[in-house]
Amino acid sequence: MIVRKAYQFKLEPTPEQARLFRQFAGATRWVYNHMLTERRAAFKAGQKTPTTNEQINQLPILKQQDETAWLKDIHSQVLQDAVLDLDDAFARFFSKQNGYPKFKKKNSTYQSFSYPQGINVNGNHVWLPKIGWVKFRRSHKPKRYREIEGTIKRATVKYKASGWYVSLNCEVDIEQPDPVDITPDNSIGIDLVTTSDGEKFTNPRHYRKLERKLKREQRKLSRKQPGSNNRLKQKQKVARLHERIANRRKDTLHKLSRQLIDENQAIFCENLNVKGMAKGNMGKSVGDAAWSELVRQLKYKAQWAGKPLLQVGRFYASSQLCSACQYQHTELAPSERRWTCPNCGVEHDRDINGAINIHTEGLKQYVAAGLSETLNACGETVRPAKRARLAEARISRL
Numbered sequence: 001m002i003v004r005k006a007y008q009f010k011l012e013p014t015p016e017q018a019r020l021f022r023q024f025a026g027a028t029r030w031v032y033n034h035m036l037t038e039r040r041a042a043f044k045a046g047q048k049t050p051t052t053n054e055q056i057n058q059l060p061i062l063k064q065q066d067e068t069a070w071l072k073d074i075h076s077q078v079l080q081d082a083v084l085d086l087d088d089a090f091a092r093f094f095s096k097q098n099g100y101p102k103f104k105k106k107n108s109t110y111q112s113f114s115y116p117q118g119i120n121v122n123g124n125h126v127w128l129p130k131i132g133w134v135k136f137r138r139s140h141k142p143k144r145y146r147e148i149e150g151t152i153k154r155a156t157v158k159y160k161a162s163g164w165y166v167s168l169n170c171e172v173d174i175e176q177p178d179p180v181d182i183t184p185d186n187s188i189g190i191d192l193v194t195t196s197d198g199e200k201f202t203n204p205r206h207y208r209k210l211e212r213k214l215k216r217e218q219r220k221l222s223r224k225q226p227g228s229n230n231r232l233k234q235k236q237k238v239a240r241l242h243e244r245i246a247n248r249r250k251d252t253l254h255k256l257s258r259q260l261i262d263e264n265q266a267i268f269c270e271n272l273n274v275k276g277m278a279k280g281n282m283g284k285s286v287g288d289a290a291w292s293e294l295v296r297q298l299k300y301k302a303q304w305a306g307k308p309l310l311q312v313g314r315f316y317a318s319s320q321l322c323s324a325c326q327y328q329h330t331e332l333a334p335s336e337r338r339w340t341c342p343n344c345g346v347e348h349d350r351d352i353n354g355a356i357n358i359h360t361e362g363l364k365q366y367v368a369a370g371l372s373e374t375l376n377a378c379g380e381t382v383r384p385a386k387r388a389r390l391a392e393a394r395i396s397r398l
């Protein structure tokens, strides 16, 4: 099976290369805005808007004109990519995924340009056409050295608060293992960041420390004189902190999703609207999009590993159902984190109970869909319920 994998590395350009990066990013933005202006003008005048191919064919003409001759210094495919990028923006607009394409601002912190081909990697250097070999950070410790697999299909150079980065998008042909029968013991359910095994994943302490630091620096920023040099410096400091926090969060989630995929043959999770929930009672940990990022990672990692990931519908009232006796506790208040089943007397942690229910329901749906045969024999709910008691025992020890 062919899959796409992305690798990102921090670049260490020479001052001259950094100047070229800014020039390439600036030209990309200029082409994008120029072509957008054209399309807008044609649309306003009631004329047929130029097609992507027509706009790409314009690029050599622009290079011949005096006022835009500076475009000659930029690699042609980088400029063409800007037109294709605009085409994407329009495609997303027409499919109602996004609003009408906007102009790219000059002072925007987000600067980037892309190559569709011609990229090479040698050790810790990457070849960028018309720029040259650029050094990037790559650990030489054998364990941490990231091997780039497959063929590079696209490279994007972009500027972030902490410097320039390159992301390489590769096409990899992966071998998939033979499918394994799914049982309650080799699969898992997840409700937000709690598993049916009774494990809860919280933000590590260093992460909360960084968040406090961010708040402090943001307060400092608000006290700086508008337009001053100090304010600019402080603004960059805050941007770098934002980036660090985002990186840490992603890192934590990558470790978690890797572990979940490695330890299980199937994963069941709730398919829910995180946006609607963040407003409710679930608190900040969910509101920060950690959940949707985790599901995104689980999806592609499960696909690579050839393991099923099944999302159980939202309609399913996972939190009110007693995972031990299936009694539906409709009076359960959303604020109650722990509760005792009025029917069977089992004590529950709200999240773990939810995760167990998702596990049970996921298995049931999996069997119903005819995806597994061995499960039919052992009865769907009996063993997850046993696991439920195990999980309860584990959590009470915390």
Ligand SMILES: [Zn+2]
Pocket: 322, 323, 324, 325, 326, 327, 341, 342, 343, 344, 345, 346
């Ligand atoms: Zn019960």
